[in-house]
Amino acid sequence: MNFGTVGTGWITESFIEAARETGELTHTAVYSRREDKARSFAEKHGAAHAFTDLEEMASNDELDAVYIASPNSHHFQHVLTFLRKKKHVICEKPIFSNLREWEEAYRVAEENGVYLFEAMRNLHAPNFARLQEGLEQIGTVRNMILPFVQYSSRYDKYLAGENPNVFTTAFSGGALMDLGVYPLSIVVGLFGKPANAVYFPVLLDSGVDGSGTLVLEYPDFTAAIVCSKIAQSSNTCEILGENGTLVFENAGDMYHPKVVRNKGKDVTELPADEHPNNMVYEVQAFARIIQNGDRDTYERLKKISYDVLAITENVRRENGIIFDSEKEA
Numbered sequence: 001m002n003f004g005t006v007g008t009g010w011i012t013e014s015f016i017e018a019a020r021e022t023g024e025l026t027h028t029a030v031y032s033r034r035e036d037k038a039r040s041f042a043e044k045h046g047a048a049h050a051f052t053d054l055e056e057m058a059s060n061d062e063l064d065a066v067y068i069a070s071p072n073s074h075h076f077q078h079v080l081t082f083l084r085k086k087k088h089v090i091c092e093k094p095i096f097s098n099l100r101e102w103e104e105a106y107r108v109a110e111e112n113g114v115y116l117f118e119a120m121r122n123l124h125a126p127n128f129a130r131l132q133e134g135l136e137q138i139g140t141v142r143n144m145i146l147p148f149v150q151y152s153s154r155y156d157k158y159l160a161g162e163n164p165n166v167f168t169t170a171f172s173g174g175a176l177m178d179l180g181v182y183p184l185s186i187v188v189g190l191f192g193k194p195a196n197a198v199y200f201p202v203l204l205d206s207g208v209d210g211s212g213t214l215v216l217e218y219p220d221f222t223a224a225i226v227c228s229k230i231a232q233s234s235n236t237c238e239i240l241g242e243n244g245t246l247v248f249e250n251a252g253d254m255y256h257p258k259v260v261r262n263k264g265k266d267v268t269e270l271p272a273d274e275h276p277n278n279m280v281y282e283v284q285a286f287a288r289i290i291q292n293g294d295r296d297t298y299e300r301l302k303k304i305s306y307d308v309l310a311i312t313e314n315v316r317r318e319n320g321i322i323f324d325s326e327k328e329a
């Protein structure tokens with residue numbers, strides 16, 4: 001399958017690398033707002049076509065699919081543009097700002113007979129399956145603490161008076177949308193939708209959450225998701241069971257999963273994957289779903305995406321974090 005890319009940041013380069021490694025997708029087209037950037041990015045990655053007009057790119061007959069890594073607030077319009085031209089779409093997390101956009105986009109995907117995926121890379125990695133196996137060893141789950149904290153160089157810019165996209169309501173930014181969605185997807189992927197979710201944000205003057213703690217309530221346990229773009233952490237995640245603790249590093253990669261028992265004295269390492277770019281697994285998963293018409297897996301992923309967005313939208317609104325597109329609506 002031939003694919004194009006929208007957005008020219010480092011994450012797009014990681015996706016192109018992953019696609020190349022799998023051999024499942026061939027990169028043939030680039031979109032950038034600037035012609036020189038579109039050309040040089042296409043040249044760097046060996047893509048034949050460079051576009052500055054999105055409609056024109058979406059009309060390209062050679063293109064089967066597109067990977068979208070534009071700022072969050074642009075996902076909706078960018079996704080629709082390609083779905084309407086019957087291209088499969090892989091859109092970066094968080095796929096949309098709210099459920100209104102999610103429902104409309106999936107309706108358009110169905111109408112045009114194409115697939116729409118949220119690129120939540122951790123859900124497709126082998127280490128996610130290790131977590132499922134590890135859960136069987138720790139007994140009844142009672143608690144979990146899942147931080148995803150990355151002090152952002154863009155916060156320094158924000159403090160210096162600039163408005164980096166991810167720190168603004170104009171671009172649907174904030175810590176929960178940018179980072180909290182990784183551990184949230186893990187919890188929803190493992191345990192389904194919680195009965196209740198409450199968010200305690202640390203709000204910045206720009207109106208987005210620089211930091212925050214999301215508490216999820218399930219019948220037998222609670223989960224605390226700590227996300228921040230303005231603090232630092234080791235990002236060690238712990239799922240606490242009656243018979244042991246499942247520990248792993250970083251909610252994006254889930255490195256070094258292990259089961260710890262007996263007050264830390266007994267440690268069982270789980271066989272883990274250490275691939276430095278776990279986007280390869282989402283590329284493989286999306287290609288497999290499209291090629292095999294695997295509706296069951298597709299619907300399961302859709303449900304996780306929907307539930308995660310339902311939670312983030314609800315807790316955002318409860319805390320007065322309203323994106324600009326929602327203010328206008």
Ligand SMILES: NC(=O)c1ccc[n+]([C@@H]2O[C@H](COP(=O)([O-])OP(=O)(O)OC[C@H]3O[C@@H](n4cnc5c(N)ncnc54)[C@H](OP(=O)(O)O)[C@@H]3O)[C@@H](O)[C@H]2O)c1
Binds near residue numbers: 009032068093094
């Ligand atoms: N899966 C992951 O691990 C991961 C990691 C990082 C980011 N992401 C996601 O990837 C997406 C992009 O993140 P990012 O940090 O690269 O975002 P970004 O730097 O704000 O923008 C991404 C791209 O969009 C274009 N762009 C920038 N500002 C724009 C504006 N004002 N209007 C229209 N287009 C604009 C730029 O491309 P041109 O200048 O070429 O048009 C830029 O390369 C986000 O949804 C983010 O959550 C995912």
